[in-house]
Amino acid sequence: MEKAKKASHSLFQSTFFMFSNAWQTSKTVLFLVLALAFLCASKAAAELFMAPVILQKIENAAPLSRLLGTIAAFGASLLTLTGLEAYLRQNALFGRIAVRRHILAEIAGKATRTSYPNTLDTDFISFESRAYKACENNASPTEAFWSSLTDLLANILSFAAWSFLLSGLSPFLLLFITASSVCGYLVKKRTIRWIWLHRKEEASCLKPMDYIRQVSTGRQYAKDIRIFSLQPWLLRTWETAFGQYQRFLAKREKFCSISDGADFFLMLLQGCFTFYWLIRLILAQKLSASGFLLYFTAANGFSRWVTGIMDSFSRLHSQSLDLSVVREFLHWPEPFLFENGKHLPKDTNRSYEIRLENVSFSYAGCERNTISHMNLTVSPGEKLAVVGLNGAGKTTLIKLICGLLDPAEGCVLLNGEDIRQYNRRDYYALFSAVFQDFSILEASAAQNICQTPAPMDAGRILECMSMAGLTEKIQSLSNGLDTKIGKQIYRDGLELSGGQAQRLMLARALYKNAPVVILDEPTSALDSIAEHDIYLKYSQMTDGHTSIFISHRLASTRFCDRILFLEQGRIKEEGTHQRLLARGGSYAALFHIQSQYYQEKGIFHG
């Protein structure tokens, strides 16, 4: 009961949602739904009446001119109705696509702008992917909604017209056909439900096949497949799944044939019932041949409208459930303040002190704190390094500092003020960062560095590129700074190697010139000489900025003022490289592990 109420509620809201989107994007969508429904119903009526009316003229031996006139009149109306319908259908598409794209853009906008912790929330992620799925193609709910609506209206109109006609024959017949069609539909619904209930079983066969297909046709897997002769293994796994799938199909079709059996009986009953009424009239000499044809065709076709109404209504209903997922996603609550937060002016000359007070953080589903009770002050202009093993919490610490995550306990303060009160986007403007994962745009190299569509300060771009060690590469390109990056949009685009991408991201960070520079393992894809080159330029790059450098190569951070050694989310040791070595603690022990391979007699003393 509760559920049914909610579902009907969602149908109403989803309809409102779609109508208001259409109103904003393309109003013709609404008009075309009405027009097409009306045309469909009229065409069906014209087709129904054509044969009987013409037959009547022959039966009554009407004058030839009347016969010809009738044929011509029906012909003309069919011509107009079909033509108009085809014309409108062709045109209905564009508005509907526009509405779908509008919704799609809203979803993408929400996904890219939402508070970062949402993007880690599995509920949010599943709603997001369902929301996208609702906009995938022409058959997805955000577009197919309109055709379901059209069908529903057309079926209702025809149902009304047919009912009117058949009630002249017998209201009982009308009731019986309606009731039995509903029964037939319910049985069919059960088979659909069976398929829905067994979707996991189906997926468990399809998924392995799909996976094996992806790996066997994927370029990245080809080397391993060949070297280890994995073909027979993969094919056997595929075949096992395929066998399972065929068994599933057989089971499914067997079950669904229940509905075929039910249809058989209902057809039999409906046929008998219809003929009972018709034959009574015929034998009473109350029905002409053309009248028989009209009623017979109408009675046979009537169940189509009943089923049609139920079918389009149930489609509309399931679409509205998908649409309510879209709505819920778009209204997902935001833990961070954005436009409604305090404005934080970007002022490059101002100095910023960032302080962590007793900060703890743990990811959802994780028992252990990734960061626990951390106190840290990053003074303006300080060059800080953060080192530690994988999983020590380095990247999480950075995310907390950047305001991408909020601490579960404690707070992050900017010049003594809790950052949660600010518009988070203003706060982000304070950071130039190179993370381990990055977002290179399919746009020109220059646009990637400036992050604006419009042309910009070429001098500074080149300066930043040279600092990141990209000058040589850019000069080798015929289009220079205007070279498009990536091949997804521009077929002549340039594909960057891992090292080049990393350098481009470094140049972008430098160009942004924000007060705080954060580099998270920015040299992982570079070879030792290139890495060394970046280290040498580090102080020039970060001149006048606060900087935080993360690495798991301990010694590489010696150019920093202070090194934090993290272990299990805590600052285990801190100080300069020399101080930490002298201390002989964990840092020194780890340093020893790394350096032992480089220490060889005859090298250091030679």
Next chain:
Amino acid sequence: MDKENQTVSFLKSITLNSRAWSIWWNLCPGLFLSSLLHSASAALNLYTAVWLSARMITEVAGSSSPRTVISLALAQVLSASSFSLLTAVLKRFKTYYADSASCLYHRIYMDKMFSLDYTRLDSQDTYSLYSQIIQNDAWSSLGIHETVSLFETFTAACAQILGGIILAAPLLSAPVPPGSGSLSLLNHPLCGCFLIGLMLLIALFSSFCADKAQNYWTLYAPKTRLGNRMADFYISAAKDRKRALDMRIYNQSEIIAKFYMEGNTPFGPSSEIARCAKGPMGIWAALSQSVSAVLTVMIYLFVCLKAWAGAFGLGDVVVYTAAIANLFLGISQLSGALGRMAANGRFLETAFGFLDAPSIMYQGTLTTEKRSDGQYEIEFRNVSFCYPGAQDYALRHINMKFPIGSRLAIVGANGSGKTTFIKLLCRLYDPTEGEILLNGIDIRKYKYVDYIDLFSVVFQDFKLFALPLGENIAGSCRFDSLKASSCLEKAGFSNQKAVMPHGLSTFLYRDLDGRGAELSLGEAQKTAIARALYKDAPFMILDEPTAALDPVSEAEIYEKFGAITRGKTAVCISHRLSSCKFCDEVAVFDKGNLVQQGSHDLLLQDPQGKYYELWHAQAQYYYPENA
């Protein structure tokens, strides 16, 4: 891409289509049988109903004897419901085969991919072609998949045409009785011919109009393609979690919306194609549908005039009009299907272009004798290599002999040719110049499978599969669990029990099993090493085995290095030079050249050498005097 905008000739498309059908016939013959039976049953159902209802009308218009009326009614009800049941059941079979075929479809390409040699497989052409095929398929099953539904349409249309002809044939032969004036003109054979001709003409004209309307899509496709790619990128970027951090710090949300969505509405109501739809495109579409109304009028005219003149009764009017209308539907379906077949021709050409791609590599026939002593000697003789389509050589004039049973380290900066060297060694590519010899014989002369069997490789971008751990290690459904466990142990996967709750049958990753083990990079690397150990080949090759590891895991791998490579000829690539210490010999690559070779100590003595430079770029951080 351009090729797909050209159509192939009709005859050619028939040949291509038959070839696709013969592929299907071999894969799944039930597809054809079930389709034929279903079409036949559907046509039978349709025309029996028409015929019986006509008899009924004749009866109603005539004597209306109760017995005949009732028995006709019973016949009608029984036949309609039974034929519907039969058709429905046959449709179940058809669905079963069609759904199976959707899976088998992929096998066609999987098998081809497996049989392609790596050089051909790895080329950009192969992948562009394949992704084009996948796109065509995703976009409305164009290509080999389309021929399945073409067959269904063909059989359905033919059955409908055949039934229509049988029922409608007497229409032409039934003469208008003499004395009906000018209407006896209808007896003239030309009238019948005219009707048949008109039917074909209208069917053709209708599909001509539909094509005209459809062509606007093709016409505007290049213009919309860029817009579509932009929108696709926008969405994929928004979905990509790896971009989430940059999106926020660099405020990319606004930027990408501006870049890719503003003014980018290739199908919006104000787009060129939408304006076209208001004009010619919409009119062609309307014509293609409404022209059939003209035929309907002609059929009624002809049939009714004949009936009016007394050639046949009311019942026959119903039979003939319904039969011809359905016959016409059959013809339009057929002509539509033929049009689709012709249009599909160029997509089939693409598909077969891929399936017919020959292997590039020379396939030798010699077997490498299995030697238990591992005495395989490999020598590079003046080998140069240039990637297909690339301008610069990736390797130049490499001469090198692998000392049997020794450990070789290969070092060099990014792009110096280290990985390419390995690819040539494993015969993923053949040298452009020079030759590689195994025990004195050019490796191309050996059977490919035999040769490749000599190598266990852990590539830098190695891949494990989302299937059970044991199967991954053995590379087969059946495996020796003792051996697999001992390989894991040897590879240093010590906390295996904790990560793998179900031991060797634990699935890796969560793609196929929600309880699968999510491996860390280090664990994945150790599993890949275990796989290489299980293969137990005479050559063990490790490409950057520690690149992604933290110092502790790195140290673990190094400690195991001796055990991993015992009794084998080992090659280890790294740009962390510390690994060289474990090797007997070091080969230094620079810009595709082998610049130095010798032991670590020997190479370090040359301060001008590349090795010296590479070593010190890293080692300086670990000098005590700097520390």
